[in-house]
Amino acid sequence: MKTHLTGRARSVLLGSTCCLLLVASGLDAQLFDTLKSLSPRLPVGDPALPASSRGPKSIAAADLDGDGLSDLAVSDKSGSVTLYYSNGSQGFSAPIILQVENAELRAIIAVDVNHDGKIDLLVASPFTGKVHVLLNQGGRKFEDHPFPAWVGARDLAVGDFNGDGTPDLAVAGPNMGLRQYEGLGDGTFASVVSFPEVDGGACGTGDDLPQPAYFLQSFRAPTQTRDSLVIAHGQGCARLWVLGSPPSGQLAILSTLSNLDVNAIAVGPILNPVASGIPDLVTSSLDGGYVEVRALIASTGTFADIPAQRIPISGGPRSLRMVDWDRDGWNDLAVVIRFFDRVTLYTNTAGQLKPGASVPVGHLPREMDIGDFNGDQQMDLAVVNRYSLDVTVVPGFLGQASFASLDQVYPVDGTVTGLSVRDYNNDGRADVVQLHIASGELSVRLSGADGHLAAPVFYPLGVRPSAQAVTDVNNDKQPDIVAVDLSGSVSVRLGQPDGTFGPEQRYVLPASLGGSLYAVVAADFDNDGNIDLAAGYTDCRLIFLRGDGHGNFTPAGDYDHPLYFGYEARSMAAADLDGDGDLDLVGAGMDGKITVVENEGNLLTTHRLKLKTFDSPGLQDIRSIEVLDENKDGDWDLFVTGPSGNALFLGGKGLEFSLAEKESFKVDVSGTASVMGDFDGDGKVDLAVADSHSNTLSLFVRKNDSSPWELALITAVPSAAFLASGDIDGDGKPDLVGSGEVLWTALSSRRSRVVPSAGEETGHAVMDQVVINEFLASNLTLPLDADGGRTSDWIELFNGSSVGLGLQGWSLQLIRETAPGESTTNTFAFPATAVLNAKGRLMVVAADKKRTPLHTGFAIPAEGGTLVLRGKQGQVVDRVDYPAQDADHSYCRFRDGARGWVVNPFPSPNQPNLDNGTAAPKLSFEGIDAPTARPGIPVRFRAKGRDDLGITTISVHWHRLDIQESVDHRAILFDDGLHGDGASQDGSFSGTLEAGLPAGARIQFYLQASDLTDKSIYAPFKPEQSLAVADRSLFTLSIEAAPTTLEISEVVPSNKNGLKDEAGRNPDWVEIRNIGVEKVELDGVKLAKKPYGADRYAFPKGLSLGPGDYAVVFCDAGRTPGIWHASFELDPGGDELFLLSVDGNGDVQILDNAKFGAVGSDIAWARPSAGAPLQILSPTPYASNRPGLWIGLLGGRAELILGTMIGEIYHLETSPTLTPAAWKTVLEIAGDGHDVNMRLDQESARFYRLR
Structure with a gap:
């Protein structure tokens, strides 16, 4: 069956990178044109669909219209293929959307399958089990001829496996593994052979459709007339297969390589010149952080077990592409760095790969392809960005081993947490200052005459500076920098007239006011002429610091704790909102609420803030707040924006604000930063909003003060976490500056120039001494060469001075807490032979056994501790208090000898510390x-x-x-x-x-x-x-209507001499009981330490508990087989248990939980009555936890003690017979969580029941 696919062009204007909407005349075309040129990213998928239904999956670059230029085809989660046709130096056509399926598409490849001279497209649909053959009809039209494969078929490769000159097809995916199809030359294919042995299930990975991903590529060795194939897949298989084709044309497995972690494959000459035609195998390991190169074994047509090269690559290397980028006759290697949102070029010098140019792309890049998209005869890259839903086009720089970049885009590192644009050196041009939390620094870039920014100058500032304010704190009319810190401190550097900064002044909060600070506003809150500070914590609290006019700040009030403000007020501003002459404070919270603090003249000394809170419906994670007079009524208004949208609050009398109607904006937009200025030169203020989630910038203009804001431009930008404005080029017009992964400027005076991409930032401050530089405290899987390949912990020292040092007499101490207020210390003395060269490193192995003089004799606790380096006189040279550590993650200085510390997912013993980004929470x-x-x-x-x-x-x-x-x-x-x-x-x-x-x-x-x-x-x-x-x-x-009658009634977490199991052992145990009057079936009932963990104990099928019945589960981690033994243990130091009901759909109902503290051996935590809190009691397995609930029947009197639950109503009924109609209520009890003692006088035999 064939289907004609003509596609539908999206009605948007694309400059090569953006959707442009001009709604006003007189716009400053230069600034807008500069913005459009900054980031060559192309949206993918039908924008009419919600983002959750879209997502690019694979990409193919080929000349689809025969004009000699490479075009793009991108498959999408929505079942569509997005086509972009190259217009050469003018960018790309509007996107054309081909709706191929109503189900997710995966791999897409481009090849002429029917010998008509036009490039066709093949795309896999794993959920429908089809491969779509899109035959190119010319005129940008395609005809679909799908053929059935199998449900799970998702990845494709083409090759001439039978040597007949017609492309054949290899299809891979779960539920089958691999299948070869013969190309029949007319666009149809015939099945040849299948290879279930490469299926994910055969590897024991447990397929989860459409996972696992398969990686396959064809190649041809010299002298061969048929193509071979390599295939592997992720998700833990750790194997790669090489298949060759005998004269029959049917592929066969030639070899299997084991212990390979593969996330991408490229095959081609690396170790030899391109002209040799000798293919090598290159694989990437996403989690391992490396790329390996294996040589071809000519005699077998397979590849070597041992790699010829292993190149460490931080940030998750993913897709690979080979191309002779600099035309020196050797293939270079382009590598997608998935978690850093970058592509890095590894240049090839006589068979050796070394890192070269690196450029930012979109969010979470994955697949990549190459082609000449702009017609300059230089290969370019096109990278699929999964999360930003687009493709980044990276041009090559003609004749150089570099990417083409723009001179208004600058590299950054150290994790930017602040951006300021001001004239710091009094030359009439604004300069750029950035705050770097990972490196603990401030960087300054001074602007030149043409708006180009100079190389950064770095100044140490704080420990982990999280937010900055630029203001004149010492009244010298020079801008100064104030930064708050996650360590609970405030740092100040005073600006100098030449654009430099003076020494750091740091104030550390006292213990009573301690905590992590991450927001700051500088303003004169007490009207004394000096700048004060309002600093927000990473929770709901706030503190005011009084300034003395000399750059010093101290807590303003006599309060002994911070003040409650609003939830995570990351954005704050100061303004006289009520017109009383005092500056008030407004904060926008991560919960979407606006909180206003009224300053009644005592803001710095009050013990209780006068707060007003306003909701912004539907708006969460507010990241930016602008104070403006939107409607020109003399009252301040508020504009706030966040990832979920924006809101405008109009000011009224006093501190009243009302949410404006959405008509204020013709187009809703989300963002994480905003700035105002006259960007189009019409004399009216405009609004720019940047969104770091999509790395886009939206610019709003308005015809007059009463008209709504209209969207003039939305464009992709290189980064969008921070946004600022200032006159960078000195032409009297505002320019825009953005920062995040990179720094960029959009100048009003000129467009960006194309230059080779720049390298990493240099010039970071290095401590001029010996420091503890990096250590690994939880090494589970990383072999250490210095300890014979063992997975030992280690500590690395670095000498930042220019003089080598002998370490005889030096020592390294480990201090670990053993109990609250108690600690132990281990000491390692450096041997006489230990020498630390200038700018050099020295590693010691932290292992229990001292196998060499550089073994400490003790390991480093992963739970946290303190490392102290002492000099010859016993003086403290360096000290590191470190938190709990994650397995196989080191704790290191941001760069060698830097002040800032970061968690490093790619440990580097005896190697330079690299900027590997920050770890995920x-x-x-x-x-x-x-x-x-x-x-x-x-x-x-x-x-x-x-x-x-x-x-x-x-x-x-x-x-x-x-x-x-x-x-x-x-x-x-x-x-x-x-x-x-x-x-x-x-x-x-x-x-x-x-x-x-x-x-x-x-x-x-x-x-x-x-x-x-x-x-x-x-x-x-x-x-x-x-x-x-x-x-x-x-x-x-x-949530069930009827309360459960099952409860965890007793726990013994340290059973030494008590209850024995069927094997005669004494495992820990848990008792549950039925406190109701009806039988309860236990099918679906589970016991777990976490309600949503995988480690759950399921009660035996068919079991029920009658009224008052008990069941005991032994918690011995399955050491004794049996239906009453759980796969987990209990912690006598304190633990928690959950009793769950899980139905066939996996829905969880929480029946009960029991959280208990430390207890000694053979002691129980037990509920003395139904629903009562746990108490320490003597163990009573299979029996009441309170002996004597029934006191007895003596002299016609019975006594019953009933444990009640809060909110429950109990009815005691009696009857002389068991006839249903004879029961009568004699007592009604309202439960209050306590025991109720009931005495019942009897004249004759009677029955009693409780409901």
Whole structure:
């Protein structure tokens, strides 16, 4: 069956990079033109579809229209193929969307399959089990001739496997592995042979359609007349197969390489010149952080087991492409760096690959292809960006081993957390200052006459500076820098007239005011003529610091704790909002609320802030706030923006604000930074909004003060985390400056010039001494050459001075806490032979056994501790207090000898410390409080999180599945000590669904943790499709109408001499009981330490508990086989258990939970009555925890002690017979959580029951 696909062109104007909408005349064309040229990114997929339904998957570059220029075809999650036809130096055509399927597409390749001289497209559809053959009809039209493969077929490669000159096809995917198809020359294919041995299931990886991904490529060795094939797949198979083709033309496995971690494959000459035709095998390891090159074994047609080269590459190397970039006769290698959003070119010098030029691309790059897109006879790159939903085109620089870049785009490192554009050296041109949290520095770039920025000058500033303010703190009319720090300090550097900065002045908060600071506003809050500070914590608190006019700041009030302000107010501003002459404070929270603090003249000394809060419906994670008089009524208004949109609040009387109608903006836009200025030269203020999630900039203009804002331009930019404006080129017009992954300027005087891409920033400050430089405290899988390949911990020293040192008499100490207030110290003395050269490194092995003089004799605890380096006189040379460490992640200085410390996912013993970016936050879902998982009660969620820089927010994203609703919901979890979460900033988070859920409700949810650099991690994951679509892999919760009668009644976490199991052992145990009057079936009932963990104990099928019955589960990690043994153990130092009901759909109902503290051996934590809190009691397995519940029947009197639950109503009924109609209620009891003692006088035999 054939289908004609003509596609539909999207009605947008594309400059090569953007959607441009001009709505006003007189625009400054130069600034707009400069903006459009900054980032060559092309949107993919139908923009009419929601982002959750789109996502580019694969890319092919080829000349589809026969004009000699490479065009682009990109397959998409939505089932479409996006086509871009090259217009040479003018960029690309408008996108053409071919709707091929109604299901997700994967691999796409371009080849002429029917010998008509036109390039066709083949694309795989794994969920429908088809391969679509899109035959090129010319005129930008295609005809689809799909053929059936199998459900799971997802990856493709072409090659002439039978030597007949017609392209054949290799198809790979789960449920089959690999299948060869013969090309018949007319666009059809015939199945030849299958290879189920390369299927993911055969590797034991557990396929999850459409996973795992397969990587395959054909190649031809010299003297051969048929193509061979290499194939591997990810997700843990660790094998690669090489297949050759005998004269029959049917592929056969020639060899299998083991212990390879493969995430991409490229085959071609690397170790030899291109002209040799000798192919090598290049593979990348995403998690391992390296690329390997293996030589061809000519005699067998396979590749060597041992790599000829292993090149360490930080940031997750992904896609690979070979091309002779500099035309020296040797193939170079382009590598996508997935987690750094970059492409790096590794240049080839006589068979040796070395890192070269590197350029930023879009968000989460994956696949890549090459072609000449602009007609300059130099190969270019096109990179698929999964999360930003686009393609980045990276031009090559003609004749050089470099990419073409723009002179208005500058490299940055050190993780930017602040951007300021001001004239610092008084030359009439604005300069650029950036704050770097990872390196603990301030960088200054002075502007030149043509607006070009000079190389950065770095100044140490703080430890982990998180936010900055630029103001004149010492009244000399020179801008100074004030920075707040996650370490709980404030740093100041005074500006000098020549653009330099004076020495750092640092103030550390006292312990009572301690905490991580990450927001700051500088203003004169007490009207004394000196600048003061308002500093926000990474929770809900705020502190004011009084300035003395000399650059010194101290707490303004006599309060002994910070003040409550608003949740995570990352954006703050000061203005006289009520017109009383005092500067007020406004903050925009990550919860979408606007909080205004009224200054009544005592703002610096008050113990309680006067707050007003305003909601911004639907707006979350507010990142930017602008104070403006929008409607020119003399009252200040507020414009706020965040990833979920923007809002305008109009000021009224006093501190009143009202949410403006959406008509103020004709187009809604989201963003993470904003700035105002006259960018189009019409004399009216415009608004620029940058969005770091899509790396786009939107520019709004208006015809007059009363007209709505209209979108004049939306364009891709190289980075968009920060945005500022100033006159960089000195022409009297405002320019735009953005920063994040890179720094860029958009000048009003000229367009960017094409230059070779620049290298990394240099000139970082290095400590002029010996320092502890890097260490690995939890080495599980990384062999250490210095210890015979063992996975030992290690510590690296670095000498930042210009003089070599002998370390005889020096020592290294480890201090570890053994109990609160108690610690132990281990000391290693350096041997007399230990020498540390100038700018050199020395590594010691932290292992229990001292195998060499440079073995410490002790390991480093991963739980956290202190390392102290002491000199010959015992003096402290360096000291590092380090937090808990993750496995195979080192803790290191940002660069060798730098002050800032970062978590490094790619440890580098005895190698330079590189900027490997910041680590993603850590997130652990701890569960839901069982008593709150009831109808109408706010459900309380708990989580733990940590990050090397600081977590800004943890939230629960949820959606009800039992009803039809159009929106997802979000609940914030707090770590401020005010929301039942424990101590402030202790890493324990808690929050509730405030409204509660009704009986019968079913919700589906996941958690998100984000840090200061906007990196996020999800638990269990972030779904690609809508949260309204049921997905059994996500978390679920069901709210049942009837309360459960099952409870965890007793726990013995250290059983030494008590209850024995069937093997005669004494494992720890848990008892559950039925406190109801009806039998309860235990099918689907589970016991777990975490409600949503995989380690759950399931009660035996068919089991039930009658009224008052007990069951005991042994917790021995399965050491004794049996149906009553769980696969986990209990911690006698304190633990938590959950009793769950899980239905066939995976929906979870939390029946009960028991959290207990430390206890000695043979002691129980038990509930003395139904629903009562756990108490320490003597163990009573299979029996009541309170002996004597029934006191007895003496003299016609019975005594019953009933343990009650809060909110429950109990009915005691009696009857002389068991006839149903004879039962009568004699007592009604309202439960209050305590025991009720009931005495019953008897005259004759009677029956009693409780309901």
